Amino acid sequence: MPRTVRSPPATPARETDKPPIFSTPEVYNNPNEPETSNITSRSKRLRPDFSPECEWKNFESKIMKLFTTWKTDQEALLGKLTSELTEIKIQNAEIQKTNAETLKTIEFLSHDYDCIKKSLQKLENENSEQRNYIMELEKKVEDLQLSSRSACVEIRNVPASEKETARELTSIVLKTCETIMPSENPPQLRDVYRLPGKKGSTRPIVAEFLTVPRKNQVLEACRTFNKGLPSTEKLNTGHIGVPGEVKPVYIADHLPRSQRQLFFEARSFAKTNKYKFCWFQNGKIFLREREGVDSVIVKSIACLKKLLTPAK
Numbered sequence: 473m474p475r476t477v478r479s480p481p482a483t484p485a486r487e488t489d490k491p492p493i494f495s496t497p498e499v500y501n502n503p504n505e506p507e508t509s510n511i512t513s514r515s516k517r518l519r520p521d522f523s524p525e526c527e528w529k530n531f532e533s534k535i536m537k538l539f540t541t542w543k544t545d546q547e548a549l550l551g552k553l554t555s556e557l558t559e560i561k562i563q564n565a566e567i568q569k570t571n572a573e574t575l576k577t578i579e580f581l582s583h584d585y586d587c588i589k590k591s592l593q594k595l596e597n598e599n600s601e602q603r604n605y606i607m608e609l610e611k612k613v614e615d616l617q618l619s620s621r622s623a624c625v626e627i628r629n630v631p632a633s634e635k636e637t638a639r640e641l642t643s644i645v646l647k648t649c650e651t652i653m654p655s656e657n658p659p660q661l662r663d664v665y666r667l668p669g670k671k672g673s674t675r676p677i678v679a680e681f682l683t684v685p686r687k688n689q690v691l692e693a694c695r696t697f698n699k700g701l702p703s704t705e706k707l708n709t710g711h712i713g714v715p716g717e718v719k720p721v722y723i724a725d726h727l728p729r730s731q732r733q734l735f736f737e738a739r740s741f742a743k744t745n746k747y748k749f750c751w752f753q754n755g756k757i758f759l760r761e762r763e764g765v766d767s768v769i770v771k772s773i774a775c776l777k778k779l780l781t782p783a784k
Contacts, residue, residue: 610730617728618755623662623687624726627677629719630709638664645679647712648721653693659686678726694723725752738770741779 627648633640641664649659662680669675681687698706703720710718727735731752738757742750749760749767757770759779770776 614728614730615755618731621680621726621728622755623682623684624678624680625687625690626667626722626724626726627679628722628724629674630677630712630714630721631674631716631719632666636666641666641677644677644712644714648707648723649690649693651711652690652697652707652723656689656693659690691723691725727752731755731757734770734772737773737776741776745780 627645630644642661645661645664646658649656660682662682664677664679666675666677681690694707707721707723708718709716709721712721735752735757738759739750741747742759746761747759748762749758751758758767759770760767768775768779
């Protein structure tokens with residue numbers, strides 16, 4: 473006998489019974505739904521966050537965010553670099569413009585410098601020529617002064633009297649000549665006067681003779697008179713009858729200022745470097761180290777410096 477399969481009896485509904493809980497709300501029967509609502513659909517189950525696919529998507533999302541951030545930063549950096557490069561180009565253009573202007577200025581200054589250099593060289597040449605010309609003129613003036621004073625002597629350290637006259641000066645000169653050369657006739661004088669000087673100082677007496685030989689004779693007689701005598705007995709104011717304190721009297725050539733200064737330097741040089749002789753004769757200054765040695769003519773201070781330099 474065939475087996476009969478019966479359906480189980482229906483379970484009475486209870487108030488406490490609740491509809492089953494499904495994962496999706498579409499499973500419930502809604503009376504407002506169309507007739508097809510009784511057709512159920514399957515939805516995929518959500519994967520947990522720790523699944524490989526979720527991890528990969530999270531990783532991809534992070535990478536995209538990193539790339540997006542990097543791209544934004546790079547675009548900002550690129551924009552900044554572009555702005556700076558533009559500014560540098562502008563500055564470079566300004567620098568090139570400034571350099572071009574500077575180069576023009578340098579060329580202009582170089583041209584001016586060359587012109588100034590040529591002008592300076594020309595002025596130096598002219599100055600050198602003028603100096604040489606002035607030196608020649610000074611030499612001529614000195615020669616003229618020497619020739620005009622070639623017959624003059626200075627009688628120094630003779631005090632002046634109040635309201636001194638030319639006759640009194642002539643008397644002093646003649647008395648001096650009579651003292652140093654008593655056997656000779658009185659010399660003839662062309663002029664006698666005192667040099668200007670500071671108030672209270674003893675100004676030299678200038679005596680101009682008629683001839684140069686007569687002047688040289690007076691100088692030689694003075695050297696002969698003083699030779700071998702002690703300093704107190706050499707020619708002094710007592711010998712020529714000048715009242716007052718006895719003072720030594722000196723007779724020398726009447727030299728121009730430049731020659732006088734050079735003669736002073738030559739005498740100082742002779743004293744310092746032990747030169748035995750230093751004298752002035754015929755418009756020239758002579759130095760001699762000792763007897764038997766040739767004399768040296770001193771024309772300038774440079775000659776004295778040259779004597780200090782040992783010969784090679």
